[in-house]
Amino acid sequence: MSTPNNTTTAPETPPVVYPDYESLKLDRPAPHVLRVLLSRGKMNSLDFQMHKDLGSIWRRIDEDPTVSAVLLAGEGRAFSAGGDFDMVQRIIDDYDFRCQMWKEGRALVQNMLDCTKPIVSAISGPAAGGGLAAALLADVTVAGRTAKLVDGHTTLGVAADDHAVALWPLLCGMAKAKYYLMTSDAITGEEAERIGLVSFCVDDDEVDARALEIAIRLSQGAPSAIRFTKLALNNWIRAAWPSFEASLAFGILGFTGPEAKEGLAALQEKRPPVFEQRSYI
Numbered sequence: 001m002s003t004p005n006n007t008t009t010a011p012e013t014p015p016v017v018y019p020d021y022e023s024l025k026l027d028r029p030a031p032h033v034l035r036v037l038l039s040r041g042k043m044n045s046l047d048f049q050m051h052k053d054l055g056s057i058w059r060r061i062d063e064d065p066t067v068s069a070v071l072l073a074g075e076g077r078a079f080s081a082g083g084d085f086d087m088v089q090r091i092i093d094d095y096d097f098r099c100q101m102w103k104e105g106r107a108l109v110q111n112m113l114d115c116t117k118p119i120v121s122a123i124s125g126p127a128a129g130g131g132l133a134a135a136l137l138a139d140v141t142v143a144g145r146t147a148k149l150v151d152g153h154t155t156l157g158v159a160a161d162d163h164a165v166a167l168w169p170l171l172c173g174m175a176k177a178k179y180y181l182m183t184s185d186a187i188t189g190e191e192a193e194r195i196g197l198v199s200f201c202v203d204d205d206e207v208d209a210r211a212l213e214i215a216i217r218l219s220q221g222a223p224s225a226i227r228f229t230k231l232a233l234n235n236w237i238r239a240a241w242p243s244f245e246a247s248l249a250f251g252i253l254g255f256t257g258p259e260a261k262e263g264l265a266a267l268q269e270k271r272p273p274v275f276e277q278r279s280y281i
Contacts, residue, residue: 004134013080016064023050024057025075029212032068032219034061038131044074046130048090048101051083054134055108058115069219071211072138073122074131082129082152088264091255102252105130109163112137113234116216116227122211123189124204128152133163136171136197140229141157141216143189143212144204150186150199153251155273157263161251166237166244172196 001251018026023040036057038044046054061067073081079173092098108130112119121138124150135141135149143149160181168177172195180187193201218226254260259275266273 015066016060018057018060020052021057023047024053029071030219032066033071033212033215034064034067034069035071035073035212037073037075038080039075042076043078043126044076044131045081045084045248047084047087048083048097048104051087051101051108052104053131054130055104055111058111061117062115064117067117068223069215070117071122071215072119072134073208073211074124074127078125079121079123079127079135079147080115080129080131081126085264085268088156088255088260091252092260092264098252098255102248103249105162105251106245108133109137109166113237116231118226118230120211120215120218122207123147123149123198124207124208126150130162134235136167137163140200140211140214141198142200142202142207142214143192143198143205145188145190145201146204147189147192147207148186149189149192150184151181151186151281154182155184155263156267157257157259157261157273158252158254159247159250161248163244165247166240168197170236170240 023038023044025037027035027037038050040047040050061070080252091101102214112134112152112238118140119138120140120142121135123135123141123143125144127135129152132149132151151160151162153162164177164181166192168181176195179185187195187197189198189201192198200210233273258281262275263273
């Protein structure tokens with residue numbers, strides 16, 4: 001008499017279909033490695049659609065059975081210069097759009113934290129604003145020596161939001177986080193590694209190769225063990241979620257005031273901002 005076989009074969013997960021993104025290019029430089037390339041003009045600045053796509057793509061990646069690791073990079077000489085001027089102006093002028101950007105900014109952080117696949121970022125050239133948020137929310141970060149990392153929010157006249165209040169104190173300590181987030185001083189890749197803001201700093205022409213090497217290594221490791229480790233470690237960031245929510249609200253509030261208008265005008269006119277010294281709070 002044969003023994004009944006109670007084992008069942010799990011149904012195959014259907015392949016994930018990625019849309020044709022306007023400003024994100026996808027390719028597979030190695031088996032089980034998906035590369036997400038920011039591609040919008042010379043500086044890969046974010047408009048609304050690019051910001052939305054960069055926030056939502058992680059949910060698709062998490063469901064893609066063919067992906068074991070992700071490589072995030074910028075096309076050309078910049079990782080990303082952050083939000084473009086038109087988008088910032090619209091945030092200032094349009095209440096409904098301002099609320100939508102609050103929602104999309106929250107989704108970017110949430111979805112990158114929830115994505116179980118390990119993410120490696122290759123940071124070359126300038127990285128600012130929402131682009132910097134995505135770069136530093138990666139699990140392993142590789143920066144070029146002359147890369148220029150800058151949060152930049154206070155120069156614009158709004159509170160540091162996006163990701164920094166939750167993440168930077170964990171990476172480089174409260175003293176450095178407070179200084180760089182309040183002054184908006186730029187940090188080279190070399191200095192970013194020294195203070196712990198990024199995982200590795202390499203020569204500029206080695207960034208992509210080193211990041212890909214790490215992504216391939218992660219893609220060949222024990223997938224469940226690596227993903228569970230990532231999820232557990234990300235609870236340190238989730239513990240700071242109330243601080244992140246407050247920073248995001250303060251940042252959005254700032255777009256309604258005169259400081260953001262002056263900050264944007266100064267950037268457009270390529271001059272230092274002149275903020276009126278009065279007490280708002």
